[in-house]
Amino acid sequence: MTSKALYLGQLRVESIHSKSGEIIITDAPIDNNGKGEAFSPTDLVATSLASCMLTIMGIVAVKNALDISGATAKIQKIMSSNPRRISKIEILIEMPVINITSELELTLEQAAINCPVAKSIHPDIEQKISFEWH
Helix, strand or coil, X not given: CCEEEEEEEXXXXXXXXXXXXXXXXXXXXXXXXXXXXXXXXHHHHHHHHHHHHHHHHHHHHHHCXXXXXXXXXXXXXXXXXXXEEEEEEEEEEEECCCCCCHXXXXXXXXXXXXXXXXXXXXXXXXXXXXXXXX
16 A cells, blocks of 8 residues: 545545655645645646656666756646646756756756656646756
């Protein structure tokens, strides 16, 4: 079992990671009858995409004796209303100063764009991914 989720009432859910015991609380967003006091489930989808991208880039970096600590991702999730769903995820990945070739930059970018979460998201959800190299 990967995790267990418990409905707490008032549109709030507590999810527990089976192996680590880490807890994530989700709340319905304000625009969908919630309080917006925590990540919504759709926020987690967008955030999971960015987290996966950074993780896969980190794996490629280690294999190339690089340290990308300090890399960040700014995430924007856009919803559509009919049907209510994520229509677009925009992510800007900002890389720290590392002296690498443009070829290695492209390798890291391709690794991010092809991460498992990116490949698991329905093709109707637009993924607009950009990179800023310092």
